[in-house]
Amino acid sequence: MARKDVDRSGHTVEKIGGTSMSNFDAVRKNIIVGDSRNEELYNRIFVVSAYGGVTDLLLEHKKTGKPGVYALFAGAENRWAWGDDLTRLEKSLTDINLSYFSDLSLRHQADQFILDRVEGVRECLIDLQRLCSYGHFQLSQHLIKVREMLAGVGEAHSAFNTALRLQSEGINARFIDLTGWRESERLAMDEKLKRSLASVDLTRELPICTGYTQCKEGLIETFDRGYSEMTFSRIAVVTGAREAIIHKEFHLSSADPKIVDPAKVVTLGRTNYDVADQLANLGMEAIHPRAARGLCSEGIDLRIKNSFEPDHPGTLITGGYQAKTPQTDxxxxxxxxxxxxxxxxxxxxxxxxxxxxxxxxxxxxxxxxxxxxxxxxxxxxxxxxxxxxxxxxxxxxxxxxxxxxxxxxxxxxxxxxxxxxxxxxxxxxxxxxxxxxxxxxxxxxxxxxxxxxxxxxxxxxxxxxxxxxxxxxxxxxxxxxxx
Known part of the structure; x- marks a missing residue:
């Protein structure tokens, strides 16, 4: 049931998926800038995922299980295999920057940012490996923190690049790093989000937030790779968003158009959080059930939009909606x-x-x-x-x-x-x-x-x-x- 006390003219919180992020020109045109007048650019908070495939390289391939840097480090079958993989990852990330920035000065800034992160990770993992070689410290006790750190690298890369690119176009974008990089204090998630966004003026600034949030709750341990949806959901809740929007590379439809004739597939248009939970259970990832819970309890509607069809309203997910007649959606x-x-x-x-x-x-x-x-x-x-x-x-x-x-x-x-x-x-x-x-x-x-x-x-x-x-x-x- 929608909240009666919400200012419906307020801000939105919008998440952009990794596959969409890999096509930034379309994201810029269809989602962030488009035909917006200057004042319409703001009153939005963006949460961005790592570019498509990057988290697979950092952790492990989501579908095939092929080991990434984390899996190689945790497996320890080859003591230094993870280091070689990290070097290859570094090259992949700077290659993304090469395709992203034509301006040499901007590309240099982007490269310096991500190289600092990757080399910082390398030093940390070498030190941890050396520490655990003494026998008094068990590597298994630290692996969740390693996974968190690596996941944050991909999210920070895409968020920093997005803010930098928009700033170069005269848009007052602001990079919000929630990954906890080199931070000594670990806060509860909601407190971390409130502090990080407290100084942002949404009427004049466009925050670009990392999809991963380092916090006491430990998002990786609880949600594994569903962490960006939790960040997105909690930002919407703690800031009192009027609507939460997820931009994906496809519509939420009656079937997968790769299986069923696209001409016969229809966009859902309306559904509820109960349906969204069932979809998430089957891996469709409309939104993680725990992330949906916060939005639903606060009466914040969720909209799923196609990144490449900006004029289509997409599918609205609300708490109490039911189709007028019994039907399969x-x-x-x-x-x-x-x-x-x-x-x-x-x-x-x-x-x-x-x-x-x-x-x-x-x-x-x-x-x-x-x-x-x-x-x-x-x-x-x-x-x-x-x-x-x-x-x-x-x-x-x-x-x-x-x-x-x-x-x-x-x-x-x-x-x-x-x-x-x-x-x-x-x-x-x-x-x-x-x-x-x-x-x-x-x-x-x-x-x-x-x-x-x-x-x-x-x-x-x-x-x-x-x-x-x-x-x-x-x-x-x-x-x-x-x-």
Whole structure:
């Protein structure tokens, strides 16, 4: 429910994703500057992500798991492999600067900034490695801080460049570094944000904030790579924004246009935070559920816009919205999911197996999409690499030596809506799958009318998405509400 005390003429907080940031000319034209008159440039706070692919180089590849600087440092299979990777990263970042700044003086400033950061990281990691070589200090105790520091490098790089480029055009942009670089004090997140923005005059300045915030809560430990959404969300809350806006390289649509014919896909237009939570659970990243919670509780509406279609209103996400008639809003899912199942008639209880499962998924930083259980079997559906899943299976085998443990790659396909007729969706979908000879391994629905999930063979994912989109969305009146 929207707040009644909000000044609707106030400022917005806007987040720009990494893929969009890599096309700065489009970002400048479509989002930041466009046709705005001078006074329209301000009363906005921007939170920017690292350029596309940079965080993969700093940490590890999000999809393939290929190690970046962090993973090489943490793995310690080759003591100095991370240093060589850091040097390659340095070259990649200055190459971005080369494409970003035609003016030599500006490029020199950008290069000096990022080289100072990267070399500072190198010195820190060498010192830490040397310290831990004595045996009194354990490297594992410091890895979260290392991950935080590395994540902040990419965010600072893009934010500094953006502010510098805008300043060169006469725009009063201001770089707000929230990464904690060389800071001795670690504040609670909200306090850090308040202090960092306290001196900013939003009527005359355009703050460009890093997506990572160093704080007592430790965003990496809690949210891993969802940290920029938390920064964005909390800035909106602590500054009392009238609206929060996320600029992505695509619309929030009824299906992935790479799978379903783009001519048949529609922009959602309106939905609610409950739907956004389900999308985030499947990795669609409309917004992290914990980030959405703050916006929802404060009555701040969230808008998802396409960075390359500035005149399109996008999709508005609010707390209390429900479609006027029961309908499916989106068909989505995840093509590669690891189903780990434990069958043990000798275990004291399923609860004991579940506790071990939860501990392992937390330890290996694996996201749990769903679970199912009966009297003697528990199955978790995990967003994990095969390597991570095998580690979990091995640990479970040690803890429950008499259990039958299986690992299977599956897909999850979901029908989601703000006002979903779950019974009809479930029945109609199962009939359609049967007619198309698509085997359903499991089906999940809850008492809350927002989502139905189907577990299928991963090879049938695309076919299933197209089938359900045609069945549940195509052919109905296009009543998405643009706002």
């Amino acid at each position: 989106i068909v989505t899912g995840k093509k590669s999911v690891m189903a780990v199942s434990v069958f043990d008639q000798n275990a004291p209880s399923i609860a004991e197996i579940e506790k071990t499962f939860l501990d392992l998924t937390s330890r290996f930083r694996v996201h749990r999409i769903n679970r199912e259980s009966n009297a003697n079997t528990l199955t978790f559906y995990l967003s994990a690499t095969l390597k991570q899943a095998k580690r979990i299976v091995n640990e479970l085998g040690s803890d429950f030596p008499g259990a039958e443990i299986s690992l299977q790659k599956v897909a999850v396909v979901a029908a989601i809506g703000s006002s979903l007729d779950v019974n009809n969706v479930l029945i109609a979908s199962l009939v359609a799958f049967d007619q198309e000879s698509i085997q359903v391994l499991a089906a999940h629905q809850t008492m809350r009318d927002v989502e139905v999930q189907f577990i299928l063979d991963s090879e049938q994912f695309d076919h299933a998405v197209r089938l359900l989109h045609a069945l549940l969305i195509e052919g109905r009146p296009n009543d998405s509400e643009a706002v």
